[in-house]
Amino acid sequence: MPSIKQFQVTFDCAEPEPLARFWCEVLGYVVPADEVGPAIGCVDPTGVGPRLYFQPVPEGKVVKNRLHLDVRTATGFAGAERVAVLEAEGARLAALGATRVRLLAADEENESCLLMQDIEGNEFCLD
Incomplete structure (x- = not known):
């Protein structure tokens, strides 16, 4: 059985296009010209990073994410x-619409990271 080497990260959201465009700006991704419909994907133009997919759902975000992205900006x-x-x-x-939540200061095990929320309130870390 072959091992799986590619994956896509899917966001449930209220407004897929603005959220996709936000994440494109964050990561340097692009929306392919053939993306149409209520859901929208964006890709790493270098082909290295995973595809992100944004799909509309009727319910809003209620609690903390069980999964979040760490954006490796301070490696x-x-x-x-x-x-x-x-x-x-x-x-x-x-300036793109994200919200700064708090700085998580370095401790004995981890370096500092900055907890933020995207334009729909999904948590992510600048790491």
Whole structure:
């Protein structure tokens, strides 16, 4: 039996197109020209990252995500320099409509990360 090497991340959402366009800006993804319909996908133009798919659902988000994306924006940085990189990217994404939730400070096991929410309230981390 062959092993699976590709996957897609699917978002249930109220408004697929604005959410897809938000994540395209966050990740440098693009919406393929052939995407039509109420649901919409976006892809990494380099072909490396997974496809993201946004589908409309009638119910709104009620509780914390059980799964979230970590956007690797400060890899290789530590301490105050890492926090500065996280805050700068957080400010860029806030200008796109994201919400800054809180900075999770470094501890004995983990470096700092910035908890945020996308334009529909889905949590993600700048890591």
